[in-house]
Amino acid sequence: MTDPTAPATPAEEAARALVVDVLAGIAPGPELDGLRPGDDLRETLGLDSLDFRNLVVGVSGRTGRRIEEDDYERLTDLAGWVRLLTTG
Template sequence: MNEQDARAAVHAAIGQVAPDVDTEDLVETSRLRQDLELDSLDFLRLIETISQATGVDVPERDYTQVSTVKGLVEYVAAHG
């Protein structure tokens, strides 16, 4: 999967899990849990939504790599 497709999938998943987040103005360096205010359950739903949409499974050991919007986009692009 290329980075553009991965970005679209991540933005769509964030919009689905956190509809109050404006995905049009997402900053790539935004931290998912702190800046976007996703709690633990929201974060897990985001990971599950990404997995269902892209087929990319993010194991718990890789959660630190996907802690930002950019990190998640890059992870999905690299593994999708």
């Protein structure tokens, strides 16, 4: 487990920026600017299942990484997305 107080690596910053950029096309608004790593994306941004699916498709398309349904339960917050995108 990573130290939550440690500075983000360049890869983690890039992953976060990518996810936030995709989210900006799905759920733009002031909530996105204040999004913290552990905030529940569905609650904080008001995402429904179609929005979440669009997030999955958008991130997958931009990264070339296949995101399986089994991964969805780990992708409830920004920290989960960053972990998925920065680990093997």
